[in-house]
Amino acid sequence: MSGYDDIPFFDDEDPTLKKAPSPGPKSGHAPTGGIAARAMAARDAHRAPDYLAGLNPEQREAVETLDGPVLVLAGAGTGKTRVLTTRIAHILATGRAFPSQILAVTFTNKAAREMKERIGMLVGGAVEGMPWLGTFHSIGVKLLRRHAELAGLRSDFTILDTDDVVRLIKQIIQAEGLDDKRWPAKQFAGMIDTWKNKGLDPAQIPEGDARAFANGKGRELYAAYQNRLKTLNACDFGDLLLHPIRIFRANPDILREYHQKFRYILVDEYQDTNTAQYMWLRLLAQRSQSSGRASVPAEGRASDSWPGDVSPAPAQASAGRRDTAVSANEKQQINICCVGDDDQSIYGWRGAEVDNILRFEKDFPGAKVIKLERNYRSTAHILGAAGHLIAHNEGRLGKTLFTDRVDPDDGKVVVHAAWDSEEEARAVGEMIETLQRPDRNGRRHNLNDMAILVRASFQMREFEDRFVTLGLNYRVIGGPRFYERLEIRDAMAYFRLVCQPADDLAFERIVNTPKRGLGDTTIRNLHDYARARDIPMFAAAGEIIETDELKPKARKALFDVVTDFKRWQALLETMPHTELAEQILDESGYTAMWQNDKSAEAPGRLENLKELVRSMEQFESLRGFLEHVALVMDAEQNEDLDAVSIMTLHSAKGLEFETVFLPGWEEGLFPHQRALDEGGRAGLEEERRLAYVGITRAKRNCHIWFVSNRRIHGLWQSTVPSRFLDELPEAHVEVAESDQSYGGYGRGGGYGQSRFDKQEPFQNSYSTPGWRRAQQNKTDATRDNWGNRSGHAVERIGYGESGPRARTIEGELVAKSTTTEPSRFAVGDRVFHLKFGNGNVAAVEGNKLTIDFDRAGQKRVLDGFVERV
DNA sequence: AGATTAAAAATTTTT
DNA sequence: TTTTTAATCT
Numbered sequence A: 001m002s003g004y005d006d007i008p009f010f011d012d013e014d015p016t017l018k019k020a021p022s023p024g025p026k027s028g029h030a031p032t033g034g035i036a037a038r039a040m041a042a043r044d045a046h047r048a049p050d051y052l053a054g055l056n057p058e059q060r061e062a063v064e065t066l067d068g069p070v071l072v073l074a075g076a077g078t079g080k081t082r083v084l085t086t087r088i089a090h091i092l093a094t095g096r097a098f099p100s101q102i103l104a105v106t107f108t109n110k111a112a113r114e115m116k117e118r119i120g121m122l123v124g125g126a127v128e129g130m131p132w133l134g135t136f137h138s139i140g141v142k143l144l145r146r147h148a149e150l151a152g153l154r155s156d157f158t159i160l161d162t163d164d165v166v167r168l169i170k171q172i173i174q175a176e177g178l179d180d181k182r183w184p185a186k187q188f189a190g191m192i193d194t195w196k197n198k199g200l201d202p203a204q205i206p207e208g209d210a211r212a213f214a215n216g217k218g219r220e221l222y223a224a225y226q227n228r229l230k231t232l233n234a235c236d237f238g239d240l241l242l243h244p245i246r247i248f249r250a251n252p253d254i255l256r257e258y259h260q261k262f263r264y265i266l267v268d269e270y271q272d273t274n275t276a277q278y279m280w281l282r283l284l285a286q287r288s289q290s291s292g293r294a295s296v297p298a299e300g301r302a303s304d305s306w307p308g309d310v311s312p313a314p315a316q317a318s319a320g321r322r323d324t325a326v327s328a329n330e331k332q333q334i335n336i337c338c339v340g341d342d343d344q345s346i347y348g349w350r351g352a353e354v355d356n357i358l359r360f361e362k363d364f365p366g367a368k369v370i371k372l373e374r375n376y377r378s379t380a381h382i383l384g385a386a387g388h389l390i391a392h393n394e395g396r397l398g399k400t401l402f403t404d405r406v407d408p409d410d411g412k413v414v415v416h417a418a419w420d421s422e423e424e425a426r427a428v429g430e431m432i433e434t435l436q437r438p439d440r441n442g443r444r445h446n447l448n449d450m451a452i453l454v455r456a457s458f459q460m461r462e463f464e465d466r467f468v469t470l471g472l473n474y475r476v477i478g479g480p481r482f483y484e485r486l487e488i489r490d491a492m493a494y495f496r497l498v499c500q501p502a503d504d505l506a507f508e509r510i511v512n513t514p515k516r517g518l519g520d521t522t523i524r525n526l527h528d529y530a531r532a533r534d535i536p537m538f539a540a541a542g543e544i545i546e547t548d549e550l551k552p553k554a555r556k557a558l559f560d561v562v563t564d565f566k567r568w569q570a571l572l573e574t575m576p577h578t579e580l581a582e583q584i585l586d587e588s589g590y591t592a593m594w595q596n597d598k599s600a601e602a603p604g605r606l607e608n609l610k611e612l613v614r615s616m617e618q619f620e621s622l623r624g625f626l627e628h629v630a631l632v633m634d635a636e637q638n639e640d641l642d643a644v645s646i647m648t649l650h651s652a653k654g655l656e657f658e659t660v661f662l663p664g665w666e667e668g669l670f671p672h673q674r675a676l677d678e679g680g681r682a683g684l685e686e687e688r689r690l691a692y693v694g695i696t697r698a699k700r701n702c703h704i705w706f707v708s709n710r711r712i713h714g715l716w717q718s719t720v721p722s723r724f725l726d727e728l729p730e731a732h733v734e735v736a737e738s739d740q741s742y743g744g745y746g747r748g749g750g751y752g753q754s755r756f757d758k759q760e761p762f763q764n765s766y767s768t769p770g771w772r773r774a775q776q777n778k779t780d781a782t783r784d785n786w787g788n789r790s791g792h793a794v795e796r797i798g799y800g801e802s803g804p805r806a807r808t809i810e811g812e813l814v815a816k817s818t819t820t821e822p823s824r825f826a827v828g829d830r831v832f833h834l835k836f837g838n839g840n841v842a843a844v845e846g847n848k849l850t851i852d853f854d855r856a857g858q859k860r861v862l863d864g865f866v867e868r869v
Numbered sequence B: 001a002g003a004t005t006a007a008a009a010a011t012t013t014t015t
Numbered sequence C: 001t002t003t004t005t006a007a008t009c010t
Helices: A032-045 A059-063 A080-093 A108-122 A136-151 A161-175 A186-199 A205-214 A218-229 A239-252 A251-261 A276-290 A327-332 A354-358 A380-390 A421-436 A457-470 A486-499 A506-511 A520-533 A537-544 A552-571 A577-587 A590-595 A602-616 A622-631 A673-696 A752-756 A769-781 A794-797 A809-814
Strands: A070-074 A102-106 A133-135 A266-267 A335-340 A368-372 A413-421 A450-454 A474-478 A646-649 A657-662 A698-710 A717-720 A733-735 A829-831 A837-845 A849-852 A857-863 A865-866
Touching: A032 A733, A059 A080, A070 A421, A070 A486, A080 A108, A102 A136, A108 A133, A133 A136, A136 A239, A136 A276, A161 A186, A161 A218, A161 A506, A161 A537, A186 A205, A186 A218, A186 A276, A205 A218, A205 A673, A218 A809, A239 A251, A239 A276, A266 A276, A327 A474, A380 A413, A380 A673, A380 A698, A380 A794, A413 A421, A413 A474, A421 A450, A421 A457, A421 A520, A421 A698, A450 A577, A457 A474, A457 A646, A486 A506, A486 A552, A486 A577, A486 A590, A486 A602, A486 A622, A486 A657, A506 A537, A520 A537, A520 A552, A577 A590, A577 A622, A590 A602, A622 A809, A622 A837, A657 A673, A673 A698, A717 A857, A733 A857
Parallel strands: A070 A335, A070 A368, A102 A133, A102 A266, A266 A335, A413 A698, A413 A733, A450 A646, A450 A657, A474 A646, A657 A698
Antiparallel strands: A698 A717, A829 A837, A829 A865, A837 A849, A849 A857
C-alpha cells in the first residue's frame, strides 16, 4: 500500500453503464476490470462455472443467494472460507458488482490475506481490484483518512498501538495528580478498550464504570485521553471504528455515498463482532433491510439502545434525517452476508457479542439462514466427541456436524491421565516421538501436522523444556511479536518522528535513546515549554534551543537531535526509504548503541533491526510502511522447519492438524476458574466452546490429557479432571489404559471406570488422600470457587473428614489464616504427600508448608495435600 | 547511569 | 515459585 493520499474517492463506475471500470490504485498490476472480465469469461466457458463445481448443495446455496441478507452458519471444517471466496468470485463473474463495490471484512490480517489469495486463485491473477477487502480496522483507517477532518483529525493521523496508549494514559493520570501506582494505566487502557468495543464515548459510559476508577474520575480521564489524542492527531484502535461511526451518523450524505458504493457486504467470523463493529456494519448495511425499516438513531445513547432498534417501523420514522431515499432505490439494495459459527465464539472477554449472530434474523428480517454442517476435516469420532460436548451449551443456534467418511482405522478421542504437568509433557513428548517414527507402511507423521493446544500460555513452558531435552523441534505460535520488540519499537519511533514531527510519544521514546544526556530535568522542562505553548514537543525542542532555558550541555544535545531530525525529514522526499531508514539508525547512534552492548540479546536485536529494514523494501514509502506496521503486527514463521506447534486454544481457531494434543483438562484451568468466577454460566459456555474449538482442530487424532497435580503460582495443588471430560460421549472416546508407570489415577483406566462406567473406584488406587480430596473437590467445584489463589476452598475442604463446618465462618478464618489460625501441622511432623512421598515439615506458614521430602527435596505445598503419618 | 533490590503478577488477544 | 518490571540507591 502506497499510502492514503492516492485513493480516489469513488474509483468505480456503475456496471450497468457498461463502461470499462477505471483502473484501481496505481500499481503495476492488471486493471480491476481484468478480474471481472476473466471471471466472466470463466462463467461463459462452461454452463455451470467451474468455480461452483465441487460445492455441496448448502455451500452452493450460500454462494448463489445473492439477494437479501444471508447468514451462513458454518461449522468447523465445513468450507467457510471457500464459500466466502467463491461467493465473491460469483458476484464478480455474474457482473453483479465491480470489485470495488464489494466490502469484505475480516478480523485478522491473516484471514484477509488468505481471502485475497483464494479469490485470486478462483478468478485468476492478483486481486488488486478489491480495495475494500480487509480487516475492520484497516477499512476503518481507509474511511477515516478520507474524512479525517470530520473527526477533528488531519488525514495523516498516527495510529497508536497498545504500548503507546498505555504510556499516554500514564501521563494523563500523572497530570491529574493521581497516583499512577494505585491506578495503573494498563488497567485503565483496558477499560477504555472495553468501552470503545461497546461504542461508548466518555459521556455514554455507565456511571458505575466511571466511578470504579481513580475515585470516580474515570469519565474525566477518558475525556482527557480523547482530547489528548486529538491534539496529538492520533487514534487508538477503537477510534478506527468509532470515528467512522460518528461520521456516518453525523453526515447522512456521506453515509449515503457509501450505501451507493457497496453493493455487497461480506463479514467473516461474524460471531466475533463486538458492539462497535456491529453498529458500523448496521450503518453500512441498513439499506439491506426491508425499505420500511427505521434507520439507526443518529445519537445512539449506548450500546443497549441498539438491540431495541430492531422492530420494523415506517419509513417516516427516519424523516428528519436525510437518508430517506431508500424506497426510491430498491435495486441498489445492499446485500449483507455474514459467515460465522456461534459454537466458535471464544472472544466474549474482549467484547465480542455472540448475541450478534444469534439475533441476525431479527436484525435483518427475511434473512436466509444457511447451515453448513458437512465437515471435510475430521473423523466421525472427533466430530461425535465435539458435537456431544458442545450440545451441553444452551445459548446456541444448534448445528450437528457430520461426515461421510468411514474408516475403521480411525481412532477414538483418547483421554490420558498423568501425575503432574511434567509427566504430562513427558508423555506427550513420547507420543510425538512414536508418531514421528515411520509406521509399518513406512509413513511418518510430520511434526508440522501436530499441535499442542493449551488453555493458558504458562502451560507451554513445560512442553518447551521437555522438547528441548528431547531435541524435538517445536514452534510457539502467538508469542511476543516482532513489532513489539524493544529495538523495533525504538526504531519505529525514529521513523514516526521523521514522518510526523508532532508525534510526541515517539519523541519522548527516543530523545534520550541512545543516551544523550537528556535526562528527566531537561525533558520536564521541554514538556512544560511545549504544554505552555500548546505545540508538539519536537517543535518545542526547536524553539527552546534558541533560548537559554536549558543548561549548555543539554542544549547542545537537544540541538543535535533537532538538526538530525530536520535533516532526515528533508531527505524523506528524495532518498529511497530503506536507505534513509538505515541512515537514521546509523546517524542517531542507535545501531552503535546495540553494537556496544555486550549482553546476550544484543546481536539478535541488531539482526532484528536489519530484518526491519529489509521488510521495508516491499513498501513504496516510509509512510506506507508505518501504516502497515500499525495495523499488521505479525511476522511470518519459518514454514520450512518440521516442528510441533505449541499455541493457545485461542490462537488455534481456524487452523487444523492431523494430530492434536490437548493437555491440562482440569477444573480450574480448563474451564478456567476466572472465566467461571467472572463469567458465570456464560463464562462456562465460552470455555466449552473453546474445548469444542480444540477438539475440532484435529483431523485424525485427538489426545486429551489431565493431571492430578499442578503447580500454580509456585504451590502444588491437587486437581480434578475437567467437567468437560464427563461431557464427552463414551462411544467416541477411549481412556488410555495406562501410560506405563505414570498415571496418577492408576492402572485399569481409573478415570474411565469411575466416570463412564459409574463403578466404584478400586480400593487400592483410590484410597489415597489425593484421590479422596479430589473427589471432595469435585463435588464442590461444580458450585463453588475451588482452588483459587487464597487456597480458600482447599483449606475449607481439607480432608474429607475434617468435619462439618459453616462456610462463612470458615471463610473468615481462612482470610486471616496466615497469621492467626494454627496449622494442623508443626515443624518436624512426619507427613505423606501424594506426589512427593514422605517428608518432614520444615516450616509452617499458615496453610502453606515447607517440607523436606525424602526423595523430592524441599517443596512448598498447601497443607490440605499432605497427611500426617 | 547502571546495578541492585523490591514489588507485582501469573487467562485467553486483534487491531 | 518464578519472572518481569519499576524504583531506588550508589
